[in-house]
Amino acid sequence: MSFLTLTSIQKSFGPVQVVKDFNMGIEKGEFVSFLGPSGCGKTTILRMIAGFETPSGGTIQIGGTSQENLKPNQRNIGMVFQAYALFPNMNVADNVAFGLKIAGKPKAEIDARVKEMLGLIKLDHLAERYPYQMSGGQQQRVALARALAPKPQVLLLDEPLSALDAKIRVSLREEIRMIQQQLGITTVFVTHDQEEALSISDRIVVMNAGRADQIGTPYEIYNRPSTRFVASFVGTLNLIEAKVVDPATNRITIGDQGITLREPLGAVRAGDTVSLALRPEAGSIAEGAKGDTALSGEVISSNFLGSVIRTRMKVGESVISFDMFNSPGLVPPAVGDVVTLRFTASDLLIIRE
Amino acid sequence: MPFVIFVTMFLILPTMNIIIGAFQTADGSFTFQNIIDLQNGTIPSSYWISVKISVASAALGCAIGFAMAAAVVFGAVPGWIKSPLLTFSGVASNFAGVPLAFAFLATFGPVGLVTLFLRNNFGIVLQRDLGFSILSFWGLTVTYLFFQIPLMILIIAPALEGLKKEWREAAEVLGATATQYWRMVAFPILFPSLLGTFALLFANAFGAVATAIALTGSSLNIVPIQLYAQIRGDVLGNPHLGYAMAFGMIVVTAVANIIYIWLRIRAERWLK
Amino acid sequence: MSIWARIAGWAALIFGLLYFFVPLGGLFEFSLKARRGVYSLDAYASVFADPQFQQTFGYSVIMALVTIVIGILIVVPTAYWVRLKMPWARPYVEFLTLMPLVIPAIVIVFGYIRLYNTSSWLPLTGSVMGTNILLAFGYTILALPYMYRAVDTGLRTIDVATLTEAAQSLGAGWATILGRVILPNVIPAVLSGAFLTFAIVIGEFTLAALLDRPAFGPYLQRVGANKAYEPFALSVIAFAITWGCLALIQLVSRFSKTAPRKA
Structure with missing residues (x-):
């Protein structure tokens, strides 16, 4: 069984079925992108993994454990949001330390881990800054460090680059991929940008109207699209x-x-x-x-x-x-x-x- | 520019005149004696009661207004209630004055609606059993709340709406419980807004004259009422002491407003 | 949303609504109790029959209208000029217009009495007419924060600079620009400021009482001290007028929002 297993996942909001019978296994350390137009259900799947939405049917397992009865705060998951979502009342160091403080880690350990994380995103010198004093790219890197600090089992990235300028988008996505490979963390990345998905993923899931049209490596997706939708959406x-x-x-x-x-x-x-x-x-x-x-x-x-x-x-x-x-x-x-x-x-x- | 002349003549100069008068003797020379004399007689106690009423009505207004705004903004009650409630608050927050006093007299006064209802149905006499009189400290506080609560709702609702859903979710995935989220994230973000609004409500209550006079006549010894009596008939025996009292009012409301503005700027900086 | 949060939310809302409506209900009910044992409109009849009511009410209506006119004459050109030519002055002007919220009305009127008394350089309080003018000016000051904000918001939605240049290029003078181009475009904003001013002035007590003018607010207070049911009927009337004005503001602002905006 895969590390993160999604079995027969369904989700309806009222009469609208946004995810229809979704199945997938994601291996440990794998970087998987969910690619599709808005409203295709990719964000909903991400939010079900995080626990913000409850599946109407099907099961989610992480490391062999069913997540069904776990609240978001019990799942040990890291998440990065499109709009950064840094806590505006805390400086960079406090933001990164938040998850560790909640977990009740001793102060020395927190300080060391925060330092390590800030080194990872190369923002050691901005530890005392507040979010409103930083650029979008910097904020998103801090958000990444904050998500990674408590050593989550899975990292979820919800269109983390969409709010950024084109240039920063490219450099940050390379940085994200590098950090992901360095830590070997299982990562799910949601995006509507095919270039982004192609450039950083191990595998891509192309979503269309609540279903996975094709699951494959970037190479397969690009060169052997299996449906007209995949062919027209990718490239x-x-x-x-x-x-x-x-x-x-x-x-x-x-x-x-x-x-x-x-x-x-x-x-x-x-x-x-x-x-x-x-x-x-x-x-x-x-x-x-x-x-x-x-x-x-x-x-x-x-x-x-x-x-x-x-x-x-x-x-x-x-x-x-x-x-x-x-x-x-x-x-x-x-x-x-x-x-x-x-x-x-x-x-x-x-x-x- | 006519605006500057107008504001100078009918706002700045009169106020300056009072402030200068507070530091003058009867023959026009400079003195601190008037300010020192504020410690005499009933004046300190009137300031004290005024401050107490303002604090009580501002604190209760903040608490109740916050609860109502939170109920609406966070969706505990159906969404369509929000718009009418905000409209209504905009109206009610402007409603200080003589008619308001009568509304509360008719409700909590000796033969008011609620008073009679409690007496006839539960045998509770407000004045005797609960020690409540509309002409007292609590009576005035309860009356002020009528415009304090809506003002709070009006100011705090946008601040609550400024709390991003993602902050809550980010805290949650990092392991925080709802309580931890409120204690470590939401409350610190709201704190400047809350304290600032408290200061504004305080100033609002401190300067309210008409409601107090219509409600209690001269039975409650608060600053606006005493100043009113002084202007009408120089009950203090020294006109300059009146100026000093008025000066004291300006100082109190100005300090409260400065706190409000300062905290507001802080809060907005975060929520940019 | 947990069930407890929902219950707490409803509890807060219901408590608040009771807080708002019970006093209004109490006021209305009381005003109908002039005749023993039954509800009647006796108090209202007595109020309307009182010549003093008609006089003071008429006086306050006139004062309100005068205040609105003065307010428009002072605020519209100022807000316009600041937007057009002196944007750097905006924070200062805004600060000035907010001052009446900081300085209690009773302090301002105290200053008037000292500054414009019979022995001063401008003895406004020496004559009835002078006092009336002073009162209207005072009301204008009290309404300034609301009036200025309303007009300034209105001006923000139109392109003042372009409109002015267009009018100038067609040969319009300043008076024409203000009166026939700018003012018609901010009418909804001016109206909402005007209604609010009206609501404030009608029930105002402090200034009128201390300047000793026969306005509705002091009359209401005086009746309250002397009669049993009439003040409650008067309060209902005052409430109705205020709420009417504020309902009109809502109406105007909603109307101006849905109306197609012409550039």
């Missing part, structure tokens, strides 16, 4: 409508261009429509390319985005975007040009609902 993705010509040979057409897929089409009939996915970064322009790994179309726009140039072209009824890395010698395609995009066979994915 930018071209969804291409294709018509089945012959299910036996995996032959399809996109507009008037025929392609034989490497992946088997499965149970479809000739004339059916299937959705294919292609990442914008998967292709490159190669004039004259032909066959099952090339598509031609007319350029309808070309946008300069700094490091890349994103071009949109029309193929049949679908619009396909693709990115080219910017370099001084590059001549971007002009609107109206007909270009050919080449990709590898494994980049073209069949999306099954």
